Amino acid sequence: MAESGDPVKILAWILRVAVAAIFIAAAIPKIADPAAFFAAIQTYHLIPDGAAALFAVWLPWLELCTALAVFPLRQRSGASWLLLALTVAFLLALGQAWLRGLDINCGCFGGAATVTGAAYFGYFLRDGLLFAAIAFPLWQERRAAGSSSSRLTPPP
Amino acid sequence: MRKVFQTWLLLAGLATALAVVDTAVNSRARSLVLAGGPPDEITLTAARAHRAPLLWVDARSDAEFSLDHIPEALPLNGDRWDVQVTEVLRRWQPGTRVIVYCSQSGCGASRNVAERLRRDYRLPDVRVLRGGWDAWRKAVTR
Amino acid sequence: MRRTTAIWRKKAAGIVLVVIASQSPAAAAGLRWDAKEVTLPLRWNADSGIARFTFVNEGPGQVKITEVSPGCGCTAALPAKTTFAAGEKGEVAVEFKTGNRAGAFRVPIAVQTDEPVGSTTLLLIANIEEAITFENRFIYWQKTEPRGPRRVRVKVVEGPSVAFGGIEVENPAFSATLEPHGSGGREFDLVVTPPDGDRSAFSSIVLRARLGEAKLARAYTLLARTL
Numbered sequence: 001m002a003e004s005g006d007p008v009k010i011l012a013w014i015l016r017v018a019v020a021a022i023f024i025a026a027a028i029p030k031i032a033d034p035a036a037f038f039a040a041i042q043t044y045h046l047i048p049d050g051a052a053a054l055f056a057v058w059l060p061w062l063e064l065c066t067a068l069a070v071f072p073l074r075q076r077s078g079a080s081w082l083l084l085a086l087t088v089a090f091l092l093a094l095g096q097a098w099l100r101g102l103d104i105n106c107g108c109f110g111g112a113a114t115v116t117g118a119a120y121f122g123y124f125l126r127d128g129l130l131f132a133a134i135a136f137p138l139w140q141e142r143r144a145a146g147s148s149s150s151r152l153t154p155p156p
Numbered sequence: 157m158r159k160v161f162q163t164w165l166l167l168a169g170l171a172t173a174l175a176v177v178d179t180a181v182n183s184r185a186r187s188l189v190l191a192g193g194p195p196d197e198i199t200l201t202a203a204r205a206h207r208a209p210l211l212w213v214d215a216r217s218d219a220e221f222s223l224d225h226i227p228e229a230l231p232l233n234g235d236r237w238d239v240q241v242t243e244v245l246r247r248w249q250p251g252t253r254v255i256v257y258c259s260q261s262g263c264g265a266s267r268n269v270a271e272r273l274r275r276d277y278r279l280p281d282v283r284v285l286r287g288g289w290d291a292w293r294k295a296v297t298r
Numbered sequence: 299m300r301r302t303t304a305i306w307r308k309k310a311a312g313i314v315l316v317v318i319a320s321q322s323p324a325a326a327a328g329l330r331w332d333a334k335e336v337t338l339p340l341r342w343n344a345d346s347g348i349a350r351f352t353f354v355n356e357g358p359g360q361v362k363i364t365e366v367s368p369g370c371g372c373t374a375a376l377p378a379k380t381t382f383a384a385g386e387k388g389e390v391a392v393e394f395k396t397g398n399r400a401g402a403f404r405v406p407i408a409v410q411t412d413e414p415v416g417s418t419t420l421l422l423i424a425n426i427e428e429a430i431t432f433e434n435r436f437i438y439w440q441k442t443e444p445r446g447p448r449r450v451r452v453k454v455v456e457g458p459s460v461a462f463g464g465i466e467v468e469n470p471a472f473s474a475t476l477e478p479h480g481s482g483g484r485e486f487d488l489v490v491t492p493p494d495g496d497r498s499a500f501s502s503i504v505l506r507a508r509l510g511e512a513k514l515a516r517a518y519t520l521l522a523r524t525l
Contacts, residue, residue, distance in 0.1 A: 035188055038188055057185045058171060061172075062168065062171035064171075065167050081160050081163075082164055245500075250525065268403055277521075278434050279436070
């Protein structure tokens with residue numbers, strides 16, 4: 001039966017904090033320099049420039065708020081699912097850029113690293129790991145919720 | 157699931173409020189949102205829709221210019237500035253919008269040239285083409 | 299049970315700090331750059347300058363720099379030593395040639411390494427000082443304007459001695475003279491007179507000067523036009 005000292009729960013907590021730290025670290029430079037992030041979004045050739053400008057200002061704030069929202073219990077699940085969705089969206093954007101053979105500017109931490117060819121693989125790998133790091137605590141919570149509800153079921 | 161969507165709405169609302177405040181207090185965010193990009197940039201569509209005369213200026217190297225360029229564009233780069241700027245100013249007329257381009261979005265040459273034309277030559281209407289030569293090529297081959 | 303939890307949480311906090319540190323953007327790649335943006339101030343009489351981008355390999359293994367690609371106006375070769383062991387320091391040196399340029403220039407430099415996420419863009423900002431500045435390099439008279447002389451303020455930077463060598467006016471319909479402004483010997487007015495009439499005309503006006511003890515020859519061009 002899962003108790004407070006459960007290593008799975010500890011690992012989930014560690015991953016939750018680490019993921020939040022990554023998203024906060026990613027959001028801050030983009031908030032500081034939205035023009036650089038806008039230029040990065042442009043290189044994906046996905047959305048028109050007007051929408052990209054709004055996105056460049058709005059998305060980093062969403063990342064920051066969501067990352068902080070994994071801590072309070074009420075918002076934890078929703079925030080984690082949103083981080084997962086953001087990671088999937090980024091992987092899809094990366095995938096379409098790779099398929100179209102674009103030279104993109106990752107824009108992950110606001111900066112200006114150009115991604116071409118084989119360097120895509122590194123970004124896919126990194127965000128795949130991020131996906132797993134977000135998914136694991138979600139799975140752990142569902143597992144804990146499942147076992148505690150079975151404990152509440154009264155014996156026949 | 158309902159709780160998840162409620163959280164999403166809450167976070168989206170909070171992010172929107174913060175983005176609005178950011179736009180109000182941060183001039184960089186404000187100019188980006190109001191102009192849909194850096195304020196002196198212009199899209200190809202907007203450039204073509206401009207009614208007054210346009211003067212295209214190519215900030216890429218002479219070699220790239222020789223290979224291909226926007227029709228009637230003039231080259232202007234750091235290597236032969238005095239000679240080339242003379243030609244640009246011979247062609248320029250009051251009321252002309254000058255649009256400078258280089259290879260693609262994010263290359264600095266067009267911005268450098270545009271700033272110099274505004275600062276040193278006091279040309280009143282100088283823009284940078286968003287997407288650069290790449291944007292032109294894609295529009296032409298579509 | 300509570301004490302066990304507390305101990306576990308403290309241990310977990312320590313692990314978390316390590317995880318956060320390892321996930322910082324700088325640690326994502328092995329090379330940590332001391333500064334990704336370097337400003338290179340250049341005096342008016344410099345032909346070129348060298349900007350140095352220093353780094354430390356903070357990754358666990360060896361890193362090799364495979365390519366250094368500067369933007370236009372720079373030359374940057376692969377450093378003599380391209381392979382750096384863990385903990386080793388290095389630098390990429392970029393030479394910026396001033397050419398016939400003045401003002402601020404932003405030059406991106408792409409550095410490729412053999413790591414999975416192996417691409418970094420550095421930024422060289424070259425600030426080239428102008429020895430002689432013009433209030434305006436282009437003057438024009440519109441059709442409706444009277445064709446009177448115009449004065450363009452010319453300022454010489456503090457420091458070098460200056461000897462003006464003459465004014466070359468390409469189109470003889472224009473004339474130009476240089477007059478001192480004030481008593482400091484550093485400010486002048488270039489007075490340009492256009493041709494009479496309402497025809498359009500164009501001329502370059504080249505102001506020649508010799509600067510400093512080395513009497514470096516410089517030429518500054520003003521363009522004048524009647525519309």
